[in-house]
Amino acid sequence: MRAGVFDSGVGGLTVVKSLLEHSLFDEIIYFGDTARVPYGIKDKNTIIRYSLEAVEFFKNFDIDILIAACNSVSAYAIDELKAVAPFKVSGVIQPGVKALTNKAKNLDAKILILGTKATINSQKYKRLLNSQGYYNINSLATSLFVPVVEEGLFEGDVLKSVMNHYFDGIDEPDFIILGCTHFPLIKNEISKFFPNATLIHSGEAVVWFLKNSFNIPKSKSQTSLKLFASENPDKLKEVAKKWLYNS
C-alpha cells in the first residue's frame, strides 16, 4: 500500500518515523508545504485552501490513503479533505483521542492538550474528548514551541524559560496530548516538567488507528520514502536524515 503524508513543513516527519518503525506501507509520499509554513498561526479558511491544494498534489500519485499529519489541518480541514479526495483520508486528532481513551480509563482523568493557536482555537480535541465523557480538560496554545524546535533548541535555557512561561501554575495532568508534530521532539523536556504525565504522541496514535480502522496489512518490504516540499526540498531531506535515520 502507498500512503501520502501531508504537513505544513518538516514536522510531519515525526509521524513518518512511527509509520516507518511499524513498516505499515510499501511506499510513503511526503509533502511539506514549506513555502507557506507554519499553518498553526493561520486562519481556518487559509488552512482549508492550502489543504485542498495539497490534495491536487497527491492526485499525481496512486496513493491509497492520505494522512494529514499536521494537527492544524486535522483540526480545520479534515472534512473538506474527505469530501474531495479520491483516496482515504486520516487526520491525527481522532487517532490521538482514541489513543488517549485506550489509556485513560477514568473519565475524571486530568488531560492537558498542547497545540498551535489554530489547533487549540478549533477546540477539536476538547469537543471529541467531551463527547467521550472526559471533562477535566485544559487546553494550551504553546505557539513558541514550534519556532524553538525549528531553531534546534531541543533542551536548554530558552526551552526551559518558554516552558515556564506556558506551564507555570498548571497542575500536573495525568495525560498530555502532544497536539503538534513538532512536540514529540521535546517530549523528554516536557516529561521533566510533568514527570508523572503520560504523553500521547500523534505518530504512535496514527499507527494504532490505521491498523485498527483501515485494516492495513503490515508491509513486508522496507518502506520506500519520497520527499517533496513546496520550497527547499533539500532542507527537508536533510532534516529527514537527522530525525529519521539519526545520520
Next chain:
Amino acid sequence: MRAGVFDSGVGGLTVVKSLLEHSLFDEIIYFGDTARVPYGIKDKNTIIRYSLEAVEFFKNFDIDILIAACNSVSAYAIDELKAVAPFKVSGVIQPGVKALTNKAKNLDAKILILGTKATINSQKYKRLLNSQGYYNINSLATSLFVPVVEEGLFEGDVLKSVMNHYFDGIDEPDFIILGCTHFPLIKNEISKFFPNATLIHSGEAVVWFLKNSFNIPKSKSQTSLKLFASENPDKLKEVAKKWLYNS
C-alpha cells in the same frame, strides 16, 4: 502623494508609524501577506515570487511609491520589484545603511546586524556596509525574536533567555541595525543588553531616505491609512490600533 507599504505580516506597521509621525504622505495603502507570513524563514525564490504578487495587488491603487517594509523582501526581491513595478520602489536596507553611515563617522565602528535568517543569509547589509568601507561587522540571525514579539512578549524571562542565547559572548557594538520590522518593538530590551550601542530603526531610516532621495513634500493633511491583509484583516486592524494609536 500616495504610498504603498508591503510587509509579510503586521511587522511593517512599525515603518508605517514613522511615516505617520512625519506626515510624509496623504494616503498609505498597507498590505500584509498574513496568509503566508513569515517570509524570514523562506527561500529567495519564494520571497521573490510572493513580492511580485504583491506588486499586482498594489497596481489596483494609484500609488506613487511602494515601500517594501520587510527586510527579507528588501534583501532578496528589491531589484525584481523595481524591474516590474509601474511606480517607484524603496526597500529598507539601503535607507538603513544610509542612516548608519550618517552617524558612524569612523570606518572601524563595531556594527552588529540583527535580522531574520533570510536577511542575514542574503548578506545585503554586510556587503553594502563593506562597500562603504566599514569592516568591523557582525551578523546575527535572531530568528526567535519574531515569534516572541508575535506572542506579545516585549519583555520578561522568555525574551531575556532568547537574548542571552543570541547575545552571549557578543562584544558590545557601537551600532546595531534592527534589520527586521519586529525588532523596534523590543528595542528597549536590546538597549538594556547593549546600553552604549546606537540602534538603527528601519522606520526612521526610511523617512530620512524618502525625504532626501525622492524629494517627497511633507503632506499637509493628516495621512489616511488603509489596511489590507491576505488573511484576517481584522487582526491587522487590531494590531494597528495598539501599535499606531496605543488604543
